[in-house]
Amino acid sequence: MDYIAHVREADEAEQLVSDHLKECCQLAEGYLSNMALSKTAGLAALVHDMGKYTTAFQTYLREAIANPDRPPKRGSVDHATYGGRLIMDVLHAEQNGIPLVTAELTANAVISHHGYLHDYVSPDIDSPFWKRVREKELPEYEACKERFFGEVMPEDAFVRYCIEAVEEIQELMTAAGPEKRGEWLSLAARMIFSAVIDADRTNTRDFEEAETTDPSYTLPxxxxxxxxxxxxxxxxxxxxxxxxxxxxxxxxxxxxxxxxxxxxxxxxxxxxxxxxxxxxxxxxxxxxxxxxxxxxxxxxxxxxxxxxxxxxxxxxxxxxxLLEHHSNVAQGEEESEADDWGAFHRRQKMNLAKDNWDxxxxxxxxxxxxxxxxxxxxxxxxxxxxxxxxxxxxxxxxxxxxxxxxxxxxxxxxxxxxxxxxxxxxxxxxxxxxxxxxxxxxxxxxxxxxxxPEKLLPFKRVELIDEATDKQMNTEDLAGMVNSLQSEHKSILVILNTKSVVRRLVDRLKEEGEEVFHLSTAMCPAHRKEKLGTIRSRLEADEPVICVSTQLIEAGVDVDFSCVIRSLAGMDSIAQAAGRCNRHGKSEVKPTYMIHHEEENLQRLPEMKAGAEITRKMLIDFKKQPGYFQHDLLSEKAMTTFFMNYYQQHESQLNYRMPNETKNMTEILFTILNHHPYYVSWKERHKEEPPFVLSYSMKTAAKAFEVIESNTKSVIVPHGKGETIIAELAAGTSLREMEKLLRELQHYAVNVFHGEWKRLVELEAVEAAADGDYYVLKEGFYAEETGLTMDGAGELDFIGY
CATH class of the missing domain: 3.40.50.300 (P-loop containing nucleotide triphosphate hydrolases)
Known part of the structure; x- marks a missing residue:
């Protein structure tokens, strides 16, 4: 019989397992050739779908195709473990440590390619990796091996290929040295996993679309x-x-x-x-x-x-x-072996359309x-x-x-x-x-x-004015300050630390009849771009402009105001805010005022609070000893002083802490076995040395990791072309067109934090699209002036990324 890996939806053409494995191997080799890990990545890709050579999987796949309305339960036949077992059989029998390391690195990528890397040792002092790759029963394993060696690569050639992978890992470990060995092997494991996943998804997409990805595609x-x-x-x-x-x-x-x-x-x-x-x-x-x-x-x-x-x-x-990758618009879960076939095919199309930065x-x-x-x-x-x-x-x-x-x-x-x-x-x-x-x-x-100093002199365009150390301001005071500055400055930018005080100031200024531009992360990127375009046009025409914003405007946004007011924050933020003032040197020197806003609640923004306090102390010191800072709060000396104080104050927080544990992420992700925090516990519980040599808690670390403390969801908002794109996606389209639409849809997404998301759900303000792969904001909850709104939802103080 022909052993098939995939069946094309459009014309029911079949892709052989042997073709899929060879083509994936070639792709993965190319992906990691620059890291001298081509054979290691190629080895994992070569066997990743070896389990599809079982009669059980072939029966399962053909039944699913023949009975789309009543398919067998997806995931009822394991195909991912077989290749991992083969690698372990060939390399893990060796006593030398390098083949053991190579086997465990590559086998983990193979058994995990429909999910995520397994823990070698988990917090409950067990080994999900070992149980999967060594203890799980694999029916037809010997027959599967025979078919693989017959159709994909002869056994002697496969052994030689394994040895080439071992040589790569040996060279990597030698280059890393004792100090970096654990770290490099862990990051190499991620790279091997990346190569296998992308090779598998890319080759599957190419077959589905009846085209071939050019692996030599490079920068023009x-x-x-x-x-x-x-x-x-x-x-x-x-x-x-x-x-x-x-x-x-x-x-x-x-x-x-x-x-x-x-x-x-x-x-x-x-x-x-x-x-x-x-x-x-x-x-x-x-x-x-x-x-x-x-x-x-x-x-x-x-x-x-x-x-x-x-x-x-x-x-x-x-x-x-050129790709702009703002966020992951699709919010659906990772594919699961428990998915039904209809959900699987829909999710597969969505996953294949995700960007891989190629x-x-x-x-x-x-x-x-x-x-x-x-x-x-x-x-x-x-x-x-x-x-x-x-x-x-x-x-x-x-x-x-x-x-x-x-x-x-x-x-x-x-x-x-x-x-x-x-x-x-x-x-x-x-x-x-x-x-x-x-x-x-x-x-x-x-x-x-x-x-x-002489080279930097042309950029001396701003004078920092300390209005923060001697007094505090409320919204009423700040509105009065803005009004008084208008007689001297046509354009004024106010940057505050939280959304709530921004909105209060905007409302107060409007009560006085002022025209105010408001920028916030509550607006989708396309909306902010439109607003910034209008602001720039007004600035270039030398027309009056008052803009009130959170810190999103201060880093890299090309605007040129004649006056800036910045609520107290870290010196890096002060410097960035000052960069929006007299940016193009049209005048000799213009002011950037530093203020202390008494209504800002920074309890949920502890890093910003700490940075503001260090800056306040530096302002006091500057008054006493300006020479220490080279007579300039924007000098290199001032910035180094700020960051050294900031890092010293937060030294214990620089390394990502695992939730509900005293351990940090580096300890469980990068530490080699006999130094791993779970090693002693393993020996105590199992009364023996572990049968494996790697110890990284891959899945545990990854599941705990969030760059932003409170994770966000992307919500598509009804602004501009957003609604049209959603309709086109719902109508169904090719993978390539879907990929294009998903990229474009990122311009119409707003990231919301957990509390905001919970409130939106309570208000029934969002609805699922594509069976929950992404969410759409209903009409009435998005305003032209402020972006996403929630009447009665309370204040939303987070800034976000």
């Missing part, structure tokens, strides 16, 4: 470079201000730095210094010289994606080659970057391998969530040391990540620009 660097350099050439003939000249000098320095080998570099261009295009210039020239596959921008807020992606898309003339230029968020390494679910893990052999630019890197600092540093160092990835840390306020216990090892002389 020559065309992009021509377009970018043409942009810089167009600047050359213009009339240069001192600011424009300084921007040009810094961009040229970035171009020259591209000649240096891949490393971890910093780009500390002052706010308004043209950081976006300068970093792109480095990335493209570096990618050309060192043959990088893609450029990935990682930013803290979706507002930066909206602006910067639009700018770069225009400059590069890139459309289908595109030349990617804009994404810090949340999505960290999820790719550490969060639960195949949809997150699938993207990880595409971070290799890339240029990854972290924009506004100081916005890393505090609890993720150590995990961020470890992932970045791994990408640099093992994955041939070049890292660029961009911000005007570098966060001193190289001074922590678990630090990033910056490349020596790795700052790209000259930060001498």
């Amino acid at each position: 660097v020559e065309r992009f470079l021509n377009n970018l350099e043409s942009r810089y050439d167009s600047f050359a003939g213009g009339e240069y201000s001192s600011v424009n000249q300084a921007r040009s000098d810094m961009a040229e320095a970035c171009r020259k730095y591209a000649e240096k080998p891949s490393g971890i570099y910093t780009l500390s261009i002052p706010t308004g210094g043209g950081k976006t295009l300068a970093s792109l210039r480095y990335a493209l020239h570096h990618a050309k010289k060192y043959k990088k596959d893609r450029i990935i921008y990682v930013v803290p807020f979706t507002t930066i994606i909206e602006q910067n992606a639009a700018e770069i898309r225009h400059v590069l003339q890139a459309e289908g080659e 595109i030349p230029v990617v804009f994404t968020t810090m949340v999505q970057y960290l999820n790719a390494f550490y969060s639960y679910g195949s949809k997150n893990a699938r993207r990880a391998h595409n971070l290799s052999n890339a240029v990854v630019i972290f924009d506004e890197v100081q916005k890393i969530p505090l609890s993720c600092t150590t995990l961020f540093n470890q992932s970045v160092q791994f990408l640099r040391d093992r994955a041939k990835t070049s890292i660029l840390l961009c911000t005007a306020t570098q966060p001193a990540l190289d001074r922590l216990t678990e630090k990033i090892r910056l490349t020596i002389d790795g700052e790209m620009i000259d930060r001498s």
Whole structure:
């Protein structure tokens, strides 16, 4: 009989198991070739669906096709464990430690490819991995092996292939050294898992769509470079201000730095210094010289994606080659073996349409970057391998969530040391990540620009005015301050820390007849983009503008106000807010006022509260000893002082803590066996050494991990084209078209926290679409002025990412 892996829905064509396995192997090899793990990834992909060679699975699959109305229960026949068992049979019988490690790394990826990596040791001191791969009964295992060796790869060739994978792992462990061995093996396990998942999903999609993915698809660097350099050439003939000249000098320095080998570099261009295009210039020239596959921008807020992606898309003339990945719009659960067949086919189409970052230029968020390494679910893990052999630019890197600092540093160092990835840390306020216990090892002389006082002088456009240390303000006081400043300043930006005080000030100013622009994360990206477009047009026309916003506007959003008022926060936030003031140097110096708003409740924003308190103490010290801060609160000395105090105060919080445990995530995710916190308990309970050599609690760590403390759901809002896209998705379409629509739909999503979500459900304000894969906000709960609204829902103080 022909052993089939998939049947195409459109024409009932059959894909053979042998073809699927060989093609997946080839894809996975290519995915990790830059990490010298091609055979290891290829081995896992080669056997991942070996269990489909059982008669039981073939009967199960054909019955499902023949009886779509009454199919057998999905998952009733296990096909994922067989390949893992074969790898263990070949390599785990060896006494040498390297084959054991190789077997356990690859077998876990195989048995987990429809879910998530198993714990080698779980908190209840058991081994889900060992039970699955070694103790589970596998009917027809011997017959399955015979068919695999007969159709896919002869046994002797398979053994040789396994040995090649062992050699790769041996080289990796040697390169890591004793200090980094546990960390590198754990992150390599994630990369192998990523490669297997993406190879499987990609090959399945290609078969379903009757096309072939080109594994050599790379960055069109020559065309992009021509377009970018043409942009810089167009600047050359213009009339240069001192600011424009300084921007040009810094961009040229970035171009020259591209000649240096891949490393971890910093780009500390002052706010308004043209950081976006300068970093792109480095990335493209570096990618050309060192043959990088893609450029990935990682930013803290979706507002930066909206602006910067639009700018770069225009400059590069890139459309289908640039991805904006804001969030996971589809909220459905990971596929489950308990799904019925109808749910499975619908969910399979949705999963295949998810983005895997296989595109030349990617804009994404810090949340999505960290999820790719550490969060639960195949949809997150699938993207990880595409971070290799890339240029990854972290924009506004100081916005890393505090609890993720150590995990961020470890992932970045791994990408640099093992994955041939070049890292660029961009911000005007570098966060001193190289001074922590678990630090990033910056490349020596790795700052790209000259930060001498004379070079930075053109960016001295703002005077910080302390209105915070001697008095507090309420909404009434602040409204009066805004009114009094209008006589001197046509455009005023007020940035406050919580949504509730923003709305109060907006309401108070409107009561006085003022026209006020309001920006908030309660608006979908498309809506915010429209509002920002109107604001920019008014600013460029030198018309009066009052804008009141949460902090979403202060990091990377290109607006130029003549006056800024910033509620007390960390010095990095103060500096970013000041960057929205006199941004293009049209005037010599303009004011940024720092205020203390007494109505702000920061109890649920402890990091912001702590940052504000450190800033307040620095303001007091500055009055006494301005020379210590180089007579400038925006100086490098001031920023380093702030971050060192901030990290010292929060040292215990830099490493992600596991819920309800004294252990942190690093301990259970990166520690090798005899140092693992569960090792002693294992020996005590089982009265023997574990039969395996890896100990990572993969699933436990991933399930506990949330970049943002309170997880969010994406809700599609009835604004602009959002409703039309929802209707098109509901009508049914091809996988490729669905992928396009899902990407576009992200512009019409609002992320809501658990409390907000609960209230929306109580109000019956949301309804499920596509059987719960995503949720749609009903009419009446979205306002043109404020975005998502909930009458009687109480105050929503969270800012979010």
